[in-house]
Amino acid sequence: MKEKLSKLIVNMEVNMGKITVVGLGPGDVSSLTLGAIEIIGNGNKVFLRTEKHPTVEYLDQKGIEYNSYDYAYEIEASFEKVYEHITQDLVTKSQKHGHITYCVPGHPLVAEKTVAMLISLEKQGKIELEIVPGLSFIEPIILAVGHDPINGLKVIDGLNIKEISVDINIDCIITQVYDKMRASEVKLALAEIYGDEHEIYVISSAGIKKDEEIVKIPLYELDRVDNIGYLTSIYVPRVKDKSIYDIYDLIRIMEKLRGEEGCPWDAEQTHVSLREYIIEEAYEVVDAINNEDMDALADELGDLLLQVVFQSQIGKEEGYFNFWDVTTNICKKLIYRHPHVFLDKTADNVYEALKNWNDMKAEEKNIKTYTERLKDIPKSLPSLMRSYKVQQRAADVGFDWEHVNGAIEKLHEELNEVIQEIENNNKENLELEIGDLIFAIVNVSRFLNINPENAINKTIEKFVERFEFIETESKKMGKNLKEMSLEDMDFMWEKAKIHKNKKNDKK
Known part of the structure; x- marks a missing residue:
């Protein structure tokens, strides 16, 4: 928002105007304050964010001339652009006329983004701002549903329902639910949290005696309500039965x-x-x-x-x-390590995204050498996983075979060295050579994009399944596994493989 405001400031003239922001209340004319009535009728140019508000009828009756920004909603591509347009035009009009009046629904400081933008400009010394409060839409909604907000109340902009955290332990009011499409989006967002059956209140024209409507419905019916418009809000009671937790x-x-x-x-x-x-x-x-x-x-x-x-x-x-x-x-780590998402770096593919992640991680941890990158891999990881990651990071700097054939040749070499140590009965070196052999197997797995941990776990499961088949079959034959010969068990093992293949064929 700072960047957008700075653009507005660049376009401003040196002369500073004054804007008096007036809250028109939730809708009923009786909710207009005496201060609001006095300011609106003082002869200054009057501008309305929208004419779609019941108190505008009062202005017409009193013959008060005004200009509305409803047209901005038609010409701009997004609500953010609408608010920018209104703010910039108000500043321009205040410079032209010296002092103007800007009227908004409800209270100027409750769910009014244009007012928030004007306040930012005032803090920068770009305009003079006066705010005349009005009754917000919150009070008549609380009165309509008969709930005391003492245990907490959260007001949520329905236009940003996916970007704001809903708290199930306090009541929530959702504004800007002005049509069925918006109601449907709100319903889907809330249903993920509360479930379809959670009861809510749909309040239209809160505080306007002749028009006020309140319906209590399960959440899934929200977008089926007919009377949804610019004065519609949703009241979502907190979860009392603890059917869900956060x-x-x-x-x-x-x-x-x-x-x-x-x-x-x-x-x-x-x-x-x-x-x-x-x-x-x-x-x-x-x-x-x-x-x-x-x-x-x-x-x-x-x-x-x-x-x-x-x-x-x-x-x-x-x-x-x-x-x-x-x-x-x-959260800081995710933002910092994804400069291609949150900053101006680019990542056109998975490799570049991963490279950005590793580079930012190294910078964050003050890792300056490639060896330090290898040492940074936790020793507490399972050995196969640690081997895989060490090899991967070494490969990132070019310490790698050009083709999988090189890794396979190394595998044969390590296997021969293990066999040689077994023949020499050299137990001192055998552990190291077996480690080299396993490391070489991991390297082949990495070349083939196969996670060695997953591969060995699948093999273990396969072994257990086949062993279970052998034991089950031996019991059918009235034999004890301990009494069977290795040849018999090997025969049953091959039979288990055939049995498994047949099961797979049926699938």
Whole structure:
């Protein structure tokens, strides 16, 4: 917004005009303040953001001349452009006439972006601004639904419903729901959070006695309401039955579990004692993904998130960091490491995006050498994964084979060295040579874009499945596995492979 305002400032003349902003109230003429009536009738030029407001009828009755900016909504491509147009024109008109009156619905400081832009210009000394308050749309809505806002109330612009966080633990008022298309967008955004059956209020012409309408409906019916227009707002009551929870609930639950009247086990945990659970939960998430079990994935992601909140609560108690430090750090990191999204760098493909990420990460951590990049890979990672990442970073600087054939030749070389150490019965070197062999296998996997961790896990699953087949078949034959010969088991193993292939063919 600063850049847009600066463009407006460049176009301004040196002479500074005065703008008096008047709030027209929510709609009913009786809501007009005496101050508003006096200012509107003082003879200055009057400009309206919109004529689509019931109090304009009062101006007509009193013979007060005015100009409306409704035309701006027709000629500009977006609401942001509309607000810029109105603001710039008001500044120009104030310079021309010296002192003008600008009337807006409701209260000038509630959901009025043009007023916010004018206030920014005033702070820069570009205009003189006076604000005459009016009754906002909030008061008549509260009166209409009969809810006390003491437990919290959030006002949300329906035009930016996807960009503003909805809080399920307090009541919300959503404005700018002026047609069915906007109502449909709001419905879809809210349904993801509250569910289709959550009851809401649709209030039209709040505070205007002869026109006010209030309907209480389930959320899924929102875009089926006929009487939706410029004076329509949505009142969304907070979730009382706790059928759904959000991150704030999770944080409060963890605080209670760690509190004096909480759980003894939770209370005695430390960063160190929880390490194994973080690893365990991460692998359970991976299992759910591998099994393509979306219900399990949602459940396991919750368990993993719990570990983040758990560690954050301990950090807070010890005075080192809290959950908001965690979210702030990751948001800053994402923005910083995506200059092709948030700054002027470009990334036309996945490789360039990844390169930007790694370059920004190295700069962020003050990593100056390529060796430091290799050392930055955590030693606590599973060995196959760490090998893969080390090789990948070495390849980024050209330390790599030109073709997979080179990696395969290296694999044969390492295998021969293992065989040689076995023949020489040299146990001292055998461990190192087997490590080299595994490292070479990882290198071949990397060339073929195959994750070695996934590959070995699939092999393990295949082995277990075939072994289960052998044991099941041996029981059918009345034999004990321990009593079967290796030849018999090998025969059954080959039979298990055929059985698996037949199952796959049926699929």
